[in-house]
Amino acid sequence: MTVSSDPALAASWSRATAAAGANRRRRNLQVYHHAVLIFGVALMMAPLLVAFASSTYDPIVIHSEGLQLGYGGEFASTYGAVLFDRGGFTGDITGVRMLWNSVILGLGFAVGKIVISMLAAYAIVYFRFPFGTVAFWIIFSTLLLPLEVRILPSYEVVQSMGMLNSWTGLILPLIASATATFYFRQFFKSVPDELLEAARIDGAGPVRFFLDILVPLSKTMMAAIFIIMFVVGWNQYLWPALMTTDESLFTIVRGIRQILQVWIGANIPEYNKALAMAILAMVPPALIVLIFQRAFVKGLVETEK
């Protein structure tokens, strides 16, 4: 008996080969997808691996043989030096201090932005008052111009107020953009009206309603915004570079700029220390993104809308 002699068998045979073909195609497609992703992972990670590996080598080795992929054995001494040695022109700024300053900037920026924008969004959404619409449009206008395009006049304003080299002068101008206000405004608008009606029947005033109902409802939103804003604040570069000439206020990202100055003059630049500093500058925000991944993705996708 041959396969082709029985029509029913032949049909099931061709169905089977078709299914096998589809399976094979699906498998090949999966192989393709994995290949693309592995290429992507290599593309994103390789530079960072090279940076980390090289930071553990002696600068003389790097200078003569190029960047390294391996372990150079100098991890503890290099990172110890970057973290604890006093450096800079004044001779008293350490890596730990710069990291701490970055934490202050990140926290100050994120918390300041959340508090100020929640209050403003609450006023705009929940109150009927003549100035409301005007206020909304004024705040709206800040979305149009990033700090970079008005950097020089902003510097002059801060200078004329005597706020150079101060945390206030560093953080407040960065908060001036109203992205978070818009985000909370959208969110508050989606909160059901019944909640406010119920709260009013129970005799709650604006303050009680905000603190006891709106803030607890906003918790996930606040977390998401906080993570994005912390990373954005931590990564600020241009404004701190202009604003802070006093080294005790240097953040770690601002410190990167200082490294370059040393780099240009040196015979054998301290590649290892520069890379160690780069690694130290990226680890805290990276950890935050990794640990709070869900809130991070939510925050990013929602706030950028």
Next chain:
Amino acid sequence: MKKALFGPSLTPYLLLAPQMAIVAIFFLWPSAEAVRSSFHIEDPFFGTATFVGTDNYVDAVTSSTYGRAARFTALFTVVVSVVSLGIALALAVSADAVLRGRATYKTTLMWVYAIAPPVAGLIGSMLFDQHIGPLKEFAALFGWDMRVGFDYADTAIAMMTVAAWKQIPVNFIFFLSGLQGIPNALKEAASIDCRSPVRRFWTVVFPLLAPTSFFLLIINITYALFETFGVVDVMLKGEPGNNPVTLVYKVFLDGFRGQDLGGSSAQSVILMVAVFLLTVIQFRLIERRVHYA
């Protein structure tokens, strides 16, 4: 609009006060100042300002360095956006389709978002370094003598590479969330109607991603124009010399190094107009996106 509202009282003014104060002092005032000084020439020694009409604008736009920076910025923006969006889209499509290890791939590909542009610039400038850079050696294999920091085109390529690399995670996250928003029923229907996964992608999936793509394009243009400052500054090691600079970097150079307040302000105002137009387009797109979402 909310039906239930609190009536007029002092409370909303108090709630708005902090935000309005910050906006007025650190946004409105400097912006107005930029516009004002763009029509003046200031004397740095005597602190006097002379009204010169649109001279600063004319000088800025007609100068050859401005033209060069503007052309470079345009090319930089297009290359960075296209390269970064293209790679991110390919990665997102695969991350959406892959059956195993999706979460691991996703995490690994997105955390680079956390790296500051100047940090990326520092690592990039080492990778392209004359003496120690593996990418320079790699280019040398093909007989390409890359001289980043000395050769205009080579420096431009290195800066574009780093800037595009840094932006891949953001684009990846948005594309992936866009892909995951496409209903499964739609994907299954498409896979019955069309066997070729490539055709399916271009005829079904890609059009559905169009709103995400347009929106990302705006985000990428804004990124390439402004947020790459750190990449440019670090890769030029603060010494631009004859190397390519973006327009935002030039505003900074002319204002802070060149002490040309008027010229720098005029360039600021030109950029403000550009951003304003971009933002208007962006809001239009979002309005449209809301309608069919």
